[in-house]
Amino acid sequence: MADDQKNPDDEVLCYCSGTRRGQIRELFLGGRDMDGISRWTGALSGCGGCEWDIGVYLEELAQATEAAASASAATDVAASCGGSAKDDVASQCGESPSSNNR
Ligand code: FES
Secondary structure (H helix, E strand, O other): OOHHHOOHHHOEEEOOOOEEHHHHHHHHHOOOOHHHHHHHHOOOOOOOOOHHHHHHHHHHHHHHHHHHHHHHHHHHHHHHOOOOOHHHHHHHOOOOHHHHHO
């Protein structure tokens, strides 16, 4: 398999423990923080050289999770107002962004 066809989940982020990106994502989605991931996998318990990469990846996951939650909430509001798209929430509810300034 060519390098560009590798599964990103198989990327090793901690070489001391062999912890892979996919393992970290699954543990994060299961509610574990960096300490929990370290205890579960052994990552960060060797040389510590992976701390930056794992920290950045956890931030990316947190931001993606937050964005997905916001999009879901907007979709729920739109659906309750009879709309279906995030951008149409205000118009579907019969409001405009400036309506609060009256
Ligand atoms: S690379 Fe993760 S502890 Fe060494």
